Each structure stands twice: as structure tokens, then as C-alpha cells.
Amino acid sequence: MHTLVSMIRGINVAGSRPLKMDRLKALLEDLGLLRVRTYLQSGNAVFDSASPDAGLHSLAIERRILRDYGYEVAVATKTSKSMSAAAVANPFLRRPELDPAFLHATFLIGLGAARSLEGPGLPLARGEEAVLRGDVVYLYCPNGYGVTKMNNSFLERRLSARATTRNWRTVTALERMARGEPP
Numbered sequence: 001m002h003t004l005v006s007m008i009r010g011i012n013v014a015g016s017r018p019l020k021m022d023r024l025k026a027l028l029e030d031l032g033l034l035r036v037r038t039y040l041q042s043g044n045a046v047f048d049s050a051s052p053d054a055g056l057h058s059l060a061i062e063r064r065i066l067r068d069y070g071y072e073v074a075v076a077t078k079t080s081k082s083m084s085a086a087a088v089a090n091p092f093l094r095r096p097e098l099d100p101a102f103l104h105a106t107f108l109i110g111l112g113a114a115r116s117l118e119g120p121g122l123p124l125a126r127g128e129e130a131v132l133r134g135d136v137v138y139l140y141c142p143n144g145y146g147v148t149k150m151n152n153s154f155l156e157r158r159l160s161a162r163a164t165t166r167n168w169r170t171v172t173a174l175e176r177m178a179r180g181e182p183p
Helices: 021-030 054-069 080-088 152-159 168-178
Strands: 002-009 034-039 044-049 074-079 103-109 129-133 136-140 162-167
Touching: 002 054, 002 080, 002 162, 002 168, 021 034, 021 044, 021 054, 034 168, 044 168, 054 074, 074 080, 074 103, 074 162, 080 168, 103 152, 103 168, 152 162, 162 168
Parallel strands: none
Antiparallel strands: 002 044, 002 074, 034 044, 103 136, 103 162, 129 136
């Protein structure tokens, strides 16, 4: 059995496109996933499956939400191991002067050929930083994620991928849940 984490972009945002977590849990169980646990009201789920294929799970969840609710969503799914690797790879954690309350991780879905944040055109405000490692963009947004221009829409255009972002507290809670610990 394999433990995976799914993060859904596009539900329960500012009161639009509602999908209660008990219904999400039932939807995931209907897909044959086991020990489904949700976290917060923003489309985060941890579950077990016989298949470790994260892409297959993302696609199945996206299709089921579209079929059942009519919402086109993006789903980033990571194995427990890859979620732990993503948590450890955050380059900002080695800088104690940075406040972890302003750390975020953007999970890229279907990363295309454009695999770089190097070069001109990054809309970084004063103090902001962004680092791409694999299929995760680590963000430090000291002015708040709500005002940064380094958001999902920008990163999707720049990197030819779909994206969903989580604050660092949520990332670490999901990683702990995937390891079988409480959030």
C-alpha cells in the first residue's frame, strides 16, 4: 500500500466552487482510495492506494470532480516519499532570518519544457524570492502571498504547467500526515 497527498486547486476559494471535505472524502473513497483524511477546507487529502502513480490519481480526481461537480480543477499529487523530499528541499529553511510564516510552495502539475525561473521578467517585489527545484517553486513572500505577483497564474504561464500553492504550515502538516503523524 502507498500513501499519497493530493492538493486540489480551484475549490473552496473565497466562497466559490464549494466542495465540502466530507464530500471530497466520499468522492476519493468512491475512486477506491483508502484511509482518506482531509486537511483544512481547501482541497488537501492524504490517502492510501495500491498504486503509487501520482499522475494517475491526479487525473482520476480531476475527472471525477468535473463529472460530479462541473468544476475544472488542477490536482497535484505526491507520494509520501516525494512530499517528504519536497519538504526537505526548501532552500529557505536553511536561513533562520526568514520568517516561516511567509514561506510557500507551489506544486507544478505537468511541467513543460520551460523549466527555469532564470532570466528577466520575474515580478518579484522587494524582499521576495523564488527558487525552482524539480516540480516545486519555493516562495518567500514577506509582504504576503495575497499580494505577490509570483502567483499560480504567473508561474503557470512562465513554466508551461498548472500550479497550486500551499503555505508552509500546510505543506509540513500534509507531509506529517503522509508519514502517519498528526498534522
